Amino acid sequence: MSETVRMSPAQGAAANRGARRFAVGRIPGFGAATWAFFLFLYAPIALLVVFSFNGSNSATIWSHFSLDWYVKVAANSDIQRAALNSLIVAGVASTLATALATFAALAMVRGGPFRGQQLALSTLLLPLIVPEIVIAIAMVIFFTGIGLSLGLGNLIIAHTVFCIPFAYLPIRARLDSLSPVYEEAAQDLYADNWRTFWHVTFPLLAPGILAGLMLAFITSVDDFIISLMVGSAGTTTLPIYIYSLIRIGITPQINAISTLVLLISFIFVSLAWLIARRSEASP
Amino acid sequence: MTGERASPAGTVSGAGLVIRRVTKVFDAAGSQAVRAVDDLSLEIGENEFFTLLGPSGCGKTTLLRMIAGLEQPTSGEVLLDGDPLQGLPPYRRPINTVFQSYALFPHMSVGENVAFGLKMRGLDSAVIARKVEEVLALVRLEGLAERRPAQLSGGQQQRVALARALANEPKILLLDEPLSALDLKLRKQMRLELKRLQKATGITFIFVTHDQEEALIMSDRVAVLSEGRVLQLGPPEEIYQRPRSRFVADFIGDTNIILGRPKDAERLVLGGTAELRFAAPVLPSDGQDQALSVAIRPESCRLVNGAAYDDLANVFEGRVREIEYLGADTCVLLDVEALGASITVRLRNTEGAAVPPQEGETVRVSLPAAALWVLEP
Numbered sequence: 001m002s003e004t005v006r007m008s009p010a011q012g013a014a015a016n017r018g019a020r021r022f023a024v025g026r027i028p029g030f031g032a033a034t035w036a037f038f039l040f041l042y043a044p045i046a047l048l049v050v051f052s053f054n055g056s057n058s059a060t061i062w063s064h065f066s067l068d069w070y071v072k073v074a075a076n077s078d079i080q081r082a083a084l085n086s087l088i089v090a091g092v093a094s095t096l097a098t099a100l101a102t103f104a105a106l107a108m109v110r111g112g113p114f115r116g117q118q119l120a121l122s123t124l125l126l127p128l129i130v131p132e133i134v135i136a137i138a139m140v141i142f143f144t145g146i147g148l149s150l151g152l153g154n155l156i157i158a159h160t161v162f163c164i165p166f167a168y169l170p171i172r173a174r175l176d177s178l179s180p181v182y183e184e185a186a187q188d189l190y191a192d193n194w195r196t197f198w199h200v201t202f203p204l205l206a207p208g209i210l211a212g213l214m215l216a217f218i219t220s221v222d223d224f225i226i227s228l229m230v231g232s233a234g235t236t237t238l239p240i241y242i243y244s245l246i247r248i249g250i251t252p253q254i255n256a257i258s259t260l261v262l263l264i265s266f267i268f269v270s271l272a273w274l275i276a277r278r279s280e281a282s283p
Numbered sequence: 284m285t286g287e288r289a290s291p292a293g294t295v296s297g298a299g300l301v302i303r304r305v306t307k308v309f310d311a312a313g314s315q316a317v318r319a320v321d322d323l324s325l326e327i328g329e330n331e332f333f334t335l336l337g338p339s340g341c342g343k344t345t346l347l348r349m350i351a352g353l354e355q356p357t358s359g360e361v362l363l364d365g366d367p368l369q370g371l372p373p374y375r376r377p378i379n380t381v382f383q384s385y386a387l388f389p390h391m392s393v394g395e396n397v398a399f400g401l402k403m404r405g406l407d408s409a410v411i412a413r414k415v416e417e418v419l420a421l422v423r424l425e426g427l428a429e430r431r432p433a434q435l436s437g438g439q440q441q442r443v444a445l446a447r448a449l450a451n452e453p454k455i456l457l458l459d460e461p462l463s464a465l466d467l468k469l470r471k472q473m474r475l476e477l478k479r480l481q482k483a484t485g486i487t488f489i490f491v492t493h494d495q496e497e498a499l500i501m502s503d504r505v506a507v508l509s510e511g512r513v514l515q516l517g518p519p520e521e522i523y524q525r526p527r528s529r530f531v532a533d534f535i536g537d538t539n540i541i542l543g544r545p546k547d548a549e550r551l552v553l554g555g556t557a558e559l560r561f562a563a564p565v566l567p568s569d570g571q572d573q574a575l576s577v578a579i580r581p582e583s584c585r586l587v588n589g590a591a592y593d594d595l596a597n598v599f600e601g602r603v604r605e606i607e608y609l610g611a612d613t614c615v616l617l618d619v620e621a622l623g624a625s626i627t628v629r630l631r632n633t634e635g636a637a638v639p640p641q642e643g644e645t646v647r648v649s650l651p652a653a654a655l656w657v658l659e660p
Contacts, residue, residue, distance in 0.1 A: 181382055182389075184353055186388075188374070188380045189379065190404050204389070
């Protein structure tokens with residue numbers, strides 16, 4: 001602090017110029033690392049998508065353009081069943097997780113300070129930190145231990161629980177930026193607690209809830225480890241089905257399914273982002 | 284002046300709002316508890332434009348929120364027409380608020396915003412539609428019902444907030460610094476508009492502000508607040524012309540303050556031999572040799588010259604330290620040795636008025652006896 005004060009104006013200006021000239025881009029190897037990152041992340045994905053349109057049976061040697069593999073995917077009843085399972089699990093689990101996350105966010109932000117608030121927040125967000133394999137194994141042991149075997153039901157419970165933090169974060173962010181004055185105004189205008197929530201809090205929170213729902217949905221659709229461990233016969237979801245196909249042998253059919261999954265993920269994440277961005281513009 | 288303190292003029296016991304010995308303490312975790320409102324009592328009559336005036340942190344907004352029901356008093360009670368409001372949530376009080384930030388619901392149109400309170404009270408939709416139209420006309424926003432709040436200017440949003448509150452025909456309308464977000468020109472316009480609306484609706488307005496000009500222009504009565512207490516209560520003229528304490532005198536307008544000791548009931552001794560005469564025996568002459576603060580407004584002081592004014596009381600010589608040209612007025616800051624104080628004289632710059640003195644010049648200033656008053660110690 002005192003050094004800064006003692007610095008002459010000329011020295012200060014020089015330091016400023018130096019600071020402006022510094023850029024991480026100039027670190028040796030930074031550019032190369034960036035290109036390597038792009039290569040190793042996106043080249044495989046690009047190849048995967050390209051070879052889904054390959055006319056031959058190979059997933060590595062190009063012959064000609066064709067949509068045959070997409071036709072095959074569409075006709076494959078196993079894939080359809082797996083996709084349906086994924087949709088059911090993701091649909092129900094993300095809805096439940098979002099509802100719970102909404103109440104959790106309301107309790108945390110609007111409920112006023114309470115004992116153990118920090119602890120509650122930590123436990124709520126713990127699934128983001130705990131390794132998924134640990135959660136998966138713990139759940140398998142737990143479900144077996146209490147003798148719970150509901151088929152898809154088990155999967156839905158497991159997905160609901162680990163999706164809550166993904167739904168919670170965008171809702172919490174929205175609620176934090178929402179001034180309590182709207183709720184006070186509603187109360188002042190004869191709305192009781194429930195009607196204040198229904199007519200004011202909920203509509204203003206809706207963009208956050210929707211973004212949370214989509215994030216939870218896509219997290220559930222993409223999940224592999226928990227689905228694999230907790231699942232039983234007849235609960236095969238799309239990622240697990242794709243994995244089982246790979247063990248038989250890689251054909252461009254896998255490329256086609258993966259491309260479709262990628263497309264769905266992309267659409268959902270984009271929507272979540274767009275909603276979040278649009279709601280930032282209007283309070 | 285002492286009599287007014289006990290029973291503030293203009294209130295009728297029973298009717299209106301009574302605030303009785305209300306205290307509000309905020310317990311901040313980890314730091315000292317804050318006493319925002321401290322044993323405060325007020326009576327606000329029906330159909331009154333009442334202003335709570337004070338610097339930020341004086342407790343005026345907390346008091347307003349307790350009337351609205353958004354905060355609960357730590358102790359004391361608030362009564363409306365004799366009925367205690369204690370325990371009633373905001374949505375059960377016939378009181379509406381215009382919030383500082385307006386708090387218009389951004390997901391509703393102007394019309395839906397104004398209709399909100401009426402809808403919540405379960406009124407018939409035809410009645411609501413008529414009332415919304417009527418109130419929007421009252422605040423001069425006809426034809427804007429379909430717009431979203433974000434599409435309106437600050438001044439228009441302000442009017443929507445007013446309309447939304449007034450539509451419910453509350454017994455009391457609370458206004459929390461509603462003009463602070465507007466630019467000066469709009470603010471001046473809205474002052475008159477608010478005054479007009481209050482007269483037109485006959486609703487009691489309780490207006491919170493830190494702007495003394497606003498308070499003086501609009502109010503029937505003003506309560507000056509500091510540190511959670513009412514320092515002075517009365518009509519604007521009285522608050523301005525006879526502020527009782529140094530705080531109020533400083534907060535409202537500019538004031539010259541002179542220190543001295545009473546010689547008798549009408550004369551104050553200043554420093555050496557100089558005396559300040561009063562028009563009436565107002566000084567406490569109980570024999571105690573007690574230092575007193577005496578005040579006079581700059582516009583009451585006069586610069587005098589020539590022998591024609593020799594018979595005037597309270598004429599002193601002073602040296603001009605500073606001249607401040609304000610357009611309509613010129614302020615002359617004088618060092619007056621006999622008074623042991625600096626005196627500001629405010630001169631009107633009317634046509635043909637005397638030319639103000641130059642800096643460094645020695646002039647004579649007269650402090651008319653009738654314009655002097657004694658501040659509470």
